[in-house]
Amino acid sequence: MKNRIFGGYRWQVVAVLFLATAIKYIDRxxxxFTMIDESFRRELLGLPIDEPLTSALINSFKIKMGYVDASFKAAxxxxxxxxxxxxxxxxxxxxxxxxxxxxxxxxxxxxxVGNFRSLSIARFGFGFGESANFPAAIKTIAEWFPKKxxxxxTGIYNAGANMGILATVFLVPFMISNFGWKASFLMTGFLGLILLTLWRWVYYEPNQHPYIRQEELDHIHSDQDMAAKRTLRWREFIKHRGAWAVxxxxxxxxxxxxxxxTWLPDFFNSNExxxxxxxxxxxxxxxxxxxxxxxxxSIFFGWLSxxxxxxxxxxxxxxKxxxxxxxxxxxxxxxxALTSNIYIAIPLVALAAAAHQGWSATILTLSSDIFPKAVVGSVVGIAGMVGAIGGTIFAALAGWIIVIYGYFPLFVFASSAYLLAFLAVHLLVPTIQRQKG
Known part of the structure; x- marks a missing residue:
């Protein structure tokens, strides 16, 4: 078997990771999208069907949804x-x-669910389970692919997030309009159970795969990592500047x-x-x-590096x-956040989203550049937890910032966060190199 691009079982593994990420993002x-549906808002607020949704009630809903989102991110x-x-x-x-x-x-x-408390509990459980996606995917890629x-x-599987969101755009409004908001959650939950069956059927580690050829195994191990057969402990994580950079x-x-x-549907629906x-x-x-x-x-910047x-x-x-x-x-x-023309706002958000996915694919790849395969899952897990703490804080504040100040302060932070993060990465790891054992 020639080691040409997209040849071999390793790309089938990426295809499954792509699908898993897509389904995860449909679920997420x-x-x-449901939170801008009036029937959903009424049910969560405990309102009768004929009571009008005033501005005060909508603002209260947004603030409480910020806390629900924070529950998800805390988990x-x-x-x-x-x-x-x-x-x-x-x-x-x-x-x-x-x-x-x-x-x-x-x-x-x-x-x-029928109120904000039960919704928060459900989203907490969802967030806890969903958190495995990136540690699992990055560890899988470290096991199945040489560094080059x-x-x-990473860019390909990471692109599954956007395919999942696009699928949501078409599926969820249709489901809500024709069957009510509850049907959309039932649909996505069953998609996850189908994914579980597919994962169990398709995935094996390279050395245990029943059909992989020796040529592909040799290619996968062509730049074999140091064989550290352990996980990364907290005290070791604190010592590693590379882990802190990620x-x-x-x-x-x-x-x-x-x-x-969380908020783009509302941004296009209600931004003044x-x-x-x-x-x-x-x-x-x-x-x-x-x-x-x-x-x-995601794919372009993964290819570019x-x-x-x-x-x-x-x-x-x-x-870098x-x-x-x-x-x-x-x-x-x-x-x-300042333009009045939606056809200017859309390309600006699209450019930022494309750059984010390129950033995300590259920052995740750093973990497998710096650390051995055996601890990549732990490194991505710990780093992801730190990222989720930032997301929890941001989510808890977002609702009331939007209600009081609008979207502009949040967009200003979003515009500058990546340069600050780049500076932190460069200062912590002036030269990227493999950590010992």
Whole structure:
């Protein structure tokens, strides 16, 4: 078997990771679209069907939804470090299976909530299970790919997030309009259970795969990592500047992506600066543009850092140049909150989202550049927990900031966060190199 691009079982593994990430993001984004549905708002607020939704009630709803979102992200933070540890201890096949089952059941349970408390509980369980996705995916890629292919592989599976969001744009408004908001959560929960079956059927570690050829195994192990057969303990994490670089990079930028996922439908629906407001069924166009751009950004920047390596650049120069380009492309985002023209706002958000996905794919790849395969799950888990803590804080504040000040302050922070994160990465790790044992 020739080791040409997209040849071999390793790319089938990436395809499954892509699908898993897409389904996860369908599950995650159902709520962000459902929260602009009037029947959902009335039920959560305990209002009769004929009582008008006043501005005061809508503002109260937004603030409480900010706390619900914070509940999800708090569980995500807690789950990240636990799930990262489990991916290393139980191995990916078993550990990720447990996580998929948990988040699918929590998604199904959301269809039966009737108030903000029960919604928060369901979202907490969902966030805890969903937190396994990135530790599992990055560990899988570290096990199945040599270093020169990891950036592209990460970019491809990471692009599943945007495909999931695009699917949500079409599926959820249709489900709500025709069957009510509960049906959308039932649909996505069952998709997760189908994914669980597929994962158990397809995934094996390279050395245990029943059909893999020796040529592909040799290719996968062509730049074999040091064989550290252990997990990363907290006291060791604190000592590693590389781990902190990944963690702080995610702390500052993960909240921005989650902000898009939760609040973009409301931004296009109710932002006072925009002359044109979009209803639930009119969100397809902006979200197609935004998340197709995100897909392109994820794959392109994953390819770009690999291209730099192929040109003879060092890992340090390749990854950091890619991160800097992404950080610069986000800066114009702040103008999206000021323009009155929706056709200007959409491209600005799309550019920022594409740059974020490129940043995300590259910052995650750093963990496998710096650490041995055996501890990648733990590193991504701990770093992801730090990122989720940032997301929890941001989510808890977002609702009332939007109600009091509008979207502009949040967009200003989003525009500058990536440059701050890049500076932190560079200062903590002036030269990217493999950590010992």
């Amino acid at each position: 984004n159902v709520l962000s 995500y933070a807690l789950g990240f470090v636990i799930m990262g540890y489990l991916m290393d201890r139980l191995r990916v096949r078993k550990g990720y299976s447990l996580a998929i089952g948990l988040w699918s059941l929590a998604a199904l349970a959301t269809a039966f 292919e990891r950036g592209l592989a 963690a702080i990079g995610k702390f500052l930028t993960d909240p921005i992506w989650w902000f898009y996922l 600066a925009l002359d044109t407001k979009l209803e639930l069924t009119g969100l397809a166009l902006p979200f197609i543009v935004i998340y197709l751009s995100s897909d392109i950004g 690999g291209k730099f390596l192929a040109m003879g650049w060092s890992v340090n120069k390749s990854r 140049t890619t991160l800097l380009i992404c950080a610069l492309l986000v800066i114009p985002l702040m103008l999206a």
